[in-house]
Amino acid sequence: MSNTNAYRHPLGHDEAAFTAALLAEVEEAIQWEGPDQVAIVIAEPVQNSGGSFTPPAGYWKGLRALCDKYGILLVADEVITGFGRVGEWFGSLRFEGRPDLLTFAKGVTAGHAPLGGVLMSEKVAAPFTSGDAVFTHGLTFGGHPLTTSIALAALDIYEREGVLDNVRANEPFLRAGLEELRRVPIVGDIRGAGYFWSVELVKDRTTKQTWEDDEASWLLRDILTAQMVERGLLCRLDDRGDPVIQLSPPLVADRALLDSMVGIVGQALEAAWVGWQDRAAHAA
Ligand SMILES: Cc1ncc(COP(=O)(O)O)c(C=O)c1O
Numbered sequence: 459m460s461n462t463n464a465y466r467h468p469l470g471h472d473e474a475a476f477t478a479a480l481l482a483e484v485e486e487a488i489q490w491e492g493p494d495q496v497a498i499v500i501a502e503p504v505q506n507s508g509g510s511f512t513p514p515a516g517y518w519k520g521l522r523a524l525c526d527k528y529g530i531l532l533v534a535d536e537v538i539t540g541f542g543r544v545g546e547w548f549g550s551l552r553f554e555g556r557p558d559l560l561t562f563a564k565g566v567t568a569g570h571a572p573l574g575g576v577l578m579s580e581k582v583a584a585p586f587t588s589g590d591a592v593f594t595h596g597l598t599f600g601g602h603p604l605t606t607s608i609a610l611a612a613l614d615i616y617e618r619e620g621v622l623d624n625v626r627a628n629e630p631f632l633r634a635g636l637e638e639l640r641r642v643p644i645v646g647d648i649r650g651a652g653y654f655w656s657v658e659l660v661k662d663r664t665t666k667q668t669w670e671d672d673e674a675s676w677l678l679r680d681i682l683t684a685q686m687v688e689r690g691l692l693c694r695l696d697d698r699g700d701p702v703i704q705l706s707p708p709l710v711a712d713r714a715l716l717d718s719m720v721g722i723v724g725q726a727l728e729a730a731w732v733g734w735q736d737r738a739a740h741a742a
Contacts, residue, residue, distance in 0.1 A: 459483050462511040465647040465658065473514045481520040493528035500533040503549025509656030509702035510649050518555045531558040531582065541565030542616060542709045544652030545626040558582050571608040621709050625652050631713055635720035642727040644734060653711065657703040657723065674701045681733050685726035691719060
């Protein structure tokens, strides 16, 4: 089934048609399985694997409508997008998700302590809160007061220091900086939201041709990682799908820090472009 990768979908240039095609695929899958066989539909507000795929307009609204139509629960996996990563408390708020359940982790403690959790609507919680159903799933450290206190302290700081406002205010600046990386010919796509961005690298921008495995490994590990580490930037490069540089700066990052991050990525990409031309010349 297609993901929300507009860059590689044949209808990606036409947002309304793209949304309709994606939702038609979801509905087809539900019908193929049989609606009574599908308990949940789960999706990330911005998908991590493959590199920060944002949903086209109307996508989450459409998922909600399909779930309502077939009596299925909608789950938002907000392990990444929860607690500020996309400039809102939850990605679902930004993309009109209205999920029945929502999973979260990383940002709830700003990463200072390991904590994950799930939020649910009153309807989903009702059997446990007003009935006599028991959620038969225990964890040794579930609901531990130490980590939950750390989470509360982190959330207080988010509010007091306007951390989400910082992300919202600087998103256009970060986007504009990243867009300038298109000057390097191996940059195919720039996508993301808030402080969660990816730069997809291609061999040929016109055809969107991607790299062979050994080329991607050379590009990401030998060249880009080395270039970035040397300049003081640790960042995630991923070639499980098409090769991407993934950028998730701290939510407190100011414009100077964002600028230096984008500057280092740009220098590394320029070095990679030169390296790639050399490599291609030697192979010829
Ligand atoms: C989007 C997303 N969902 C789920 C998970 C898994 O979360 P956990 O390791 O808390 O089970 C991750 C982990 O990185 C993630 O990025």
